[in-house]
Amino acid sequence: YTKIQVMPCDSFFIRANFDRSSEMDEELDFHRDDILYVDNSLYKNQLGTWFAWLVNDQGIKLRGGIIPSRIRLEDELVLRRTHSESRSLHETDDLKGS
Numbered sequence: 001y002t003k004i005q006v007m008p009c010d011s012f013f014i015r016a017n018f019d020r021s022s023e024m025d026e027e028l029d030f031h032r033d034d035i036l037y038v039d040n041s042l043y044k045n046q047l048g049t050w051f052a053w054l055v056n057d058q059g060i061k062l063r064g065g066i067i068p069s070r071i072r073l074e075d076e077l078v079l080r081r082t083h084s085e086s087r088s089l090h091e092t093d094d095l096k097g098s
Contacts (some may be wrong), residue, residue, distance in 0.1 A: 009024040013055075020067070027063025030054055037061065041069065048072030 014036050023027040029034060037059070041049040048069045053061040068076065 010041055013037050014052075022065065024066075026066050028052055028054060028063065028067050030067075035059075036067065038067075048075075072083065 015036045016030050016032055016036060020029055026065045028036075035053040035055050035057075037055050038050045038052045043049045043051040043066060048071060050067050050069055051064060052067045053064040055061055
């Protein structure tokens with residue numbers, strides 16, 4: 001972590017495999033098949049937080065914002081799924097008690 005923190009930031013292009021709506025002002029929303037240019041994979045020294053730019057076909061930056069890393073996104077999806085399943089089980093138990 002310390003080595004990554006003091007080194008210059010890495011950068012790479014990714015293609016979005018899904019739509020994502022921003023939940024906060026600083027976040028970047030994008031759509032499936034958009035090309036994003038990640039220019040900081042340790043944004044504000046936070047693991048799992050990337051700063052990315054939506055780019056056009058020529059690679060010109062259109063707008064930027066924070067996106068979750070793939071691993072952080074997978075963790076968020078697991079938490080949401082677990083919460084949703086837990087809520088469904090609770091609702092089913094409520095129906096059985098009626």
